[in-house]
Each structure stands twice: as C-alpha cells, then as structure tokens.
Amino acid sequence: MKRLDKDNLDSAPVFPTWGYWYVIIILLLVVEILIFNSISN
Amino acid sequence: MGYIDWIVLLLTLLFVVLYGVYKGKSIHNIDGYYRSNRQLPWSMVMLGVIGTQASAVTFLSAPGQAYTDGMRFVQYYFGLPLAMIVLCITFIPLFHKLNVYTAYEYLEKRFDRKTRSFAAILFLLSRALSTGISIYAPAIILSSILGWNIYLTNFLMGGIVIFYSISGGARVVAYTQQVQMIIIFAGLILAGYLIVDLLPNEVGFFSALKLGKDFGKMNVITTGISEGRFNWNDRFNIISGIIGGFFLALSYFGTDQSQVGRYLSASSTRQSRIGLLMNGVVKIPMQFFILLLGVLVFVYYMFHASPLYFNQLAIDKLKATSYKSRTIELENAYKEVSVEKKVYLNQWLTDRNASSKLKLDELERKEEMMRDEVKGMIKASKIPVESSDTNYIFIRFVMDHMPHGLVGLLIAVIFLAAWGSISAALNSLSASSLIDFHRPFINDSLSEAQEFTLSKRYTFLWGVFCVVFAQFATGMGSLIEAVNILGSWFYGVMLGIFLVAFYLKQVGAKAVFYAAIAGEVLVLVMYFCTDIGWLWLNAIGALAVLLFGLLLQWILPSAKTV
Numbered sequence: 043m044k045r046l047d048k049d050n051l052d053s054a055p056v057f058p059t060w061g062y063w064y065v066i067i068i069l070l071l072v073v074e075i076l077i078f079n080s081i082s083n
Numbered sequence: 084m085g086y087i088d089w090i091v092l093l094l095t096l097l098f099v100v101l102y103g104v105y106k107g108k109s110i111h112n113i114d115g116y117y118r119s120n121r122q123l124p125w126s127m128v129m130l131g132v133i134g135t136q137a138s139a140v141t142f143l144s145a146p147g148q149a150y151t152d153g154m155r156f157v158q159y160y161f162g163l164p165l166a167m168i169v170l171c172i173t174f175i176p177l178f179h180k181l182n183v184y185t186a187y188e189y190l191e192k193r194f195d196r197k198t199r200s201f202a203a204i205l206f207l208l209s210r211a212l213s214t215g216i217s218i219y220a221p222a223i224i225l226s227s228i229l230g231w232n233i234y235l236t237n238f239l240m241g242g243i244v245i246f247y248s249i250s251g252g253a254r255v256v257a258y259t260q261q262v263q264m265i266i267i268f269a270g271l272i273l274a275g276y277l278i279v280d281l282l283p284n285e286v287g288f289f290s291a292l293k294l295g296k297d298f299g300k301m302n303v304i305t306t307g308i309s310e311g312r313f314n315w316n317d318r319f320n321i322i323s324g325i326i327g328g329f330f331l332a333l334s335y336f337g338t339d340q341s342q343v344g345r346y347l348s349a350s351s352t353r354q355s356r357i358g359l360l361m362n363g364v365v366k367i368p369m370q371f372f373i374l375l376l377g378v379l380v381f382v383y384y385m386f387h388a389s390p391l392y393f394n395q396l397a398i399d400k401l402k403a404t405s406y407k408s409r410t411i412e413l414e415n416a417y418k419e420v421s422v423e424k425k426v427y428l429n430q431w432l433t434d435r436n437a438s439s440k441l442k443l444d445e446l447e448r449k450e451e452m453m454r455d456e457v458k459g460m461i462k463a464s465k466i467p468v469e470s471s472d473t474n475y476i477f478i479r480f481v482m483d484h485m486p487h488g489l490v491g492l493l494i495a496v497i498f499l500a501a502w503g504s505i506s507a508a509l510n511s512l513s514a515s516s517l518i519d520f521h522r523p524f525i526n527d528s529l530s531e532a533q534e535f536t537l538s539k540r541y542t543f544l545w546g547v548f549c550v551v552f553a554q555f556a557t558g559m560g561s562l563i564e565a566v567n568i569l570g571s572w573f574y575g576v577m578l579g580i581f582l583v584a585f586y587l588k589q590v591g592a593k594a595v596f597y598a599a600i601a602g603e604v605l606v607l608v609m610y611f612c613t614d615i616g617w618l619w620l621n622a623i624g625a626l627a628v629l630l631f632g633l634l635l636q637w638i639l640p641s642a643k644t645v
Contacts, residue, residue, distance in 0.1 A: 057577075063171075063356075063360055063432070064168045064171070064172075066162045067167065067168060067363050068165070070364060071161065071163070071164045071165070071367075075161065075321070078157070078303035078304050078371075081303050082302055082305075083302060
C-alpha cells in the first residue's frame with residue numbers, strides 16, 4: 043500500500059477551499075426542494 | 084390609523100433617516116461614495132443585496148400571491164443559489180481584481196467603449212424606469228388604503244430617500260439597509276405570530292398549515308406539466324424556477340449595477356463571496372416565510388368574512404358607475420357564502436366528511452367567480468384602478484385586524500423596504516452616469532473634490548427623475564406592466580455580453596456587439612410572436628448572445644482585432 047507521506051499529499055489533487063461552500067449550497071437547495079416536495083404532497 | 088400608529092411610523096422613519104445621515108458624514112470621496120471605501124463585512128453585503136432586491140411590492144405582493152395562487156411562487160428563487168456560485172467563481176474575483184466602480188467598466192477593458200456604453204445605457208434606462216415604478220407601486224396601494232393623496236405619497240416614498248442617499252452614498256445605503264432589514268423582519272415575524280393568535284383557539288400554527296394544504300395553498304413544488312406536456316407559459320414551476328430563475332438571478336446580480344455596487348463595497352473577495360453565498364442560503368426560506376403569511380391570512384378568512392374585493396377604493400368607485408346595483412348584490416351574496424362556508428367548515432373540522440369538503444370547494448369556487456366578476460366590471464367600467472387586488476390583500480388585512488402600533492410599524496416596513504431598493508438604485512445610477520459616461524465622454528480630468536460633488540448631483544438628478552416619473556405613472560396602469568416587462572427584454576442580453584467576456588475569450592468586440600443586437604431582436608420576436616413565459620426570455624437572450632457571438636466571430640475572422 044502506498045505510504046501517505048508528505049510528497050503524496052502535496053501531489054494529491056486539492057479540492058478548492060470554496061468548493062466545499064458550493065457543494066454545501068447545492069446540497070441545501072436539494073434538501074429544501076425535498077422538504078418542500080414533502081409539504082406539497 | 085390611530086395616533087400610536089402615526090407615532091411609531093414617524094419615529095421609525097425619522098430614526099432611519101437620521102441614522103443614515105449620521106453614517107454618511109465620514110464620506111468625502113467617490114471611493115467612499117460608490118464603494119463605501121471597500122470596508123464592508125459579508126453580513127452587510129448580504130443584507131445589502133437582500134434589501135436591494137426586496138422592494139416594498141415584494142412584501143405587499145408575495146402574501147397576496149400565496150393567498151390567491153398558493154406557495155408555488157417560491158420556486159422562482161430556486162435558481163438563485165446556483166447563480167450565486169457562478170458569481171463567486173467568475174464575476175467577483177474579476178471585478179475585484181480590476182478594481183472597477185461599475186460592472187460596465189470591465190466591458191471596455193475586455194471589448195471596447197461601444198460595448199460598455201451599450202450595456203450601461205440599457206442599465207440606466209431599465210433601472211431608472213423601474214425605480215420610478217418602485218416608488219409609485221407601493222404609493223398607490225398606501226394612498227388607496229389610507230386615503231392619502233397619491234402625489235404626496237409618491238413624494239414621501241421617493242423624496243426623503245434622495246435626501247439621505249445624497250448625504251453619504253454607498254455607505255449610507257449599506258448602513259440604512261442593515262437597520263431596515265432588521266425592522267422589516269421584526270415587523271413581519273410579529274405579524275405572523277399575531278395572525279396565528281387571531282385564529283380560533285382550536286386552530287394552531289400546524290393545523291392552519293394543514294388547512295391551507297387541504298385547500299391547495301401549500302403547492303410549493305409544481306412541475307408545470309399538464310396533460311403530459313410542459314407548459315412554457317406557466318410562470319412558476321420547478322423547471323422554470325431552476326433554469327429561468329438561474330439566468331434571471333445571474334443577470335440581475337451579475338450585471339445590474341444596483342447589485343454589483345453592493346458586493347463591490349466588501350472589504351475583500353472573500354467577504355463578497357460569503358455575502359452572496361449567504362444570500363443564496365437565506366433567500367428561499369425568507370420568501371417561503373413571507374408567502375406563508377399569505378396562507379395564514381387565507382386560513383384566517385376561512386373562519387371570518389373576507390372583503391369581496393380587497394381594494395375598497397375600487398369598490399367605492401365602482402358603486403359610482405352603472406355597476407352600482409350589481410356590486411351591492413355581489414357584496415350581499417358574498418357575505419351569505421361566507422356564512423355558509425363557516426357552517427360547512429366547522430362540520431368538516433368535526434367529522435372530516437367528504438361531502439362537507441366538496442361543498443366547501445364549491446363555495447370557494449363560487450367566491451372566486453364573484454371576485455372575477457368584480458374584476459371584469461372594474462375593467463369594463465374603465466375606472467383608473469388596478470383590475471387585480473392581489474397587492475392589497477395583506478395590507479388590508481393589517482389595517483382591519485392588526486393592533487394599533489403594529490399597523491404603524493408595518494406601514495413603516497413598506498416605506499423602509501421601498502427606501503432600501505431605491506437608495507441602492509440611485510447610488511448605482513449616479514455611479515454609472517459618472518464613471519461610464521461623464522468621465523469617458525465629458526471630462527476625465529476632474530479633481531477628486533469635483534467628482535465627489537458631481538456624484539451627489541447625479542444622485543439628486545436621478546432621484547428627481549424617478550419621483551417625477553412616478554408622478555406621471557399615476558393613472559397609467561398599463562405603463563407599470565410595460566416597465567416590468569422592459570427588464571426581461573434587456574437582462575438576458577446583458578448577461579450574454581458578460582458571459583461571452585468571461586468564457587469565450589476568442590470572441591472579440593465587433594462580434595459581441597452585433598451578437599447583442601441580434602440577441603435583442605430574437606428576445607423581442609419571442610416576446611411578441613410566442614406566448615412563452617417572460618422568465619425564459621433571460622435564458623434565451625443570454626444563450627443567443629453566446630451562440631451569435633461564436634458564429635459572428637467565425638464568419639468575421641477580422642472581428643477580434645476590431
């Protein structure tokens with residue numbers, strides 16, 4: 043198994059810091075739509 | 084309105100004006116006047132963009148919309164959070180990096196002066212006219228309900244805000260919007276609580292929602308598909324909300340200077356981004372809550388007699404025409420239906436019998452028919468009032484059933500909501516006039532002090548223009564609708580120009596300019612020749628400019644160098 047050393051971490055693809063925010067916003071929208079859908083039906 | 088209401092109203096408005104003037108004292112140059120010295124935290128950016136978007140009509144109209152059509156209007160905002168993400172990725176970093184005052188400055192850097200001026204003119208035209216309407220629209224409602232003189236109400240709605248907007252520009256806009264939003268939400272939450280309190284003892288908040296649902300008002304999600312086909316003319320459904328709403332929000336927040344100016348005032352790109360993303364988080368629940376007030380009002384009127392028509396002035400005027408006897412007949416019949424409805428409602432709440440529900444639905448339809456007949460008579464009689472009373476439902480309920488003090492506060496809420504969007508609009512109109520036109524075309528060698536004086540003069544002139552336009556709008560009902568439509572004609576094309584600038588690096592100035600004109604023609608053809616819903620026009624305009632831009636660049640290979 044490949045050792046998780048510093049070099050490997052540096053070369054690993056980095057998910058942009060703001061990307062987490064964007065994913066959270068999209069997930070929130072999905073959750074809101076699901077809640078609204080359950081209210082509607 | 085009692086004297087307590089007057090005291091609450093005047094003190095609230097006076098406080099906001101004085102607070103604004105006090106906050107504006109420290110501004111002495113155009114960087115402070117147009118960008119608040121780029122010092123604002125994300126929380127003020129968020130309240131600024133919400134306060135700019137939410138005009139007085141938002142708070143007057145949304146509950147009425149839910150009362151008549153249910154909650155589905157909220158879907159209109161589903162594309163907004165997605166648009167905020169695109170703005171954070173592309174628009175914000177570029178605007179901050181280029182250190183611009185207006186969004187249109189960027190277009191000259193990327194294309195040429197002609198494209199910048201074209202976009203700025205579209206903005207000035209559509210924003211100035213719609214600001215005039217955002218003064219007039221709440222003024223006509225308040226003057227009808229309270230019996231105030233319409234010209235004086237227009238002046239109060241649009242005149243006072245000029246005074247404090249001039250004093251300190253964007254900084255005053257931001258600080259007053261912060262206070263305004265706090266007062267607005269406090270007022271609305273209090274109103275929501277009191278509506279539930281006014282319901283019969285056996286009906287609590289959740290059973291009120293259940294009742295609203297039973298009568299079709301909790302239709303938050305709709306597909307827009309009927310008889311196996313998607314209805315392109317249906318304004319509010321999940322598909323038009325996500326796609327059409329996305330393009331609309333992207334156009335509005337990305338290319339309208341009244342919004343761009345709010346997040347250019349942030350202390351960093353990080354603060355701008357958080358402010359806009361938080362707008363994406365807050366906006367949908369906020370609209371949901373405002374619409375919910377309308378459902379609660381609907382439930383209230385299930386147990387109590389509602390007015391036949393919520394704009395009493397229209398009924399009074401109708402009684403002065405040949406429709407007098409029919410109007411009185413309808414009023415009496417409506418009262419009888421209300422009494423009958425209450426009997427069946429109590430019966431249904433006790434035994435949940437399907438036949439009682441059927442009878443209730445039938446009575447609801449009967450009421451609807453009577454209201455439609457009144458609307459028809461108003462139209463036919465040509466009396467100068469709106470032929471829809473949707474915008475009057477919530478304020479009439481407030482006047483008739485809310486306690487003294489809160490009535491004054493809620494009237495103040497309407498003024499503050501109007502002032503929030505008008506002040507931002509005046510500041511942005513002044514910014515675009517000075518930065519996009521005065522500097523490049525009239526005089527670019529003015530001193531800082533001269534430009535600062537000029538920025539105040541432009542704010543004043545645009546303020547006067549908007550108030551005068553509001554005065555002329557009085558009695559011209561169709562004009563209001565025309566101005567609202569005007570926005571949907573231009574927004575998509577404006578967005579298209581910016582999207583080409585950001586994402587299609589190979590497309591040059593000449594190609595984008597003619598693509599914008601072709602896109603505009605296409606939008607107008609779609610509007611006049613098809614019955615497609617206006618929400619789609621933004622998407623069509625933006626995509627057309629992208630496509631035509633690519634095509635023209637390909638056909639005219641020399642275009643890029645022009």
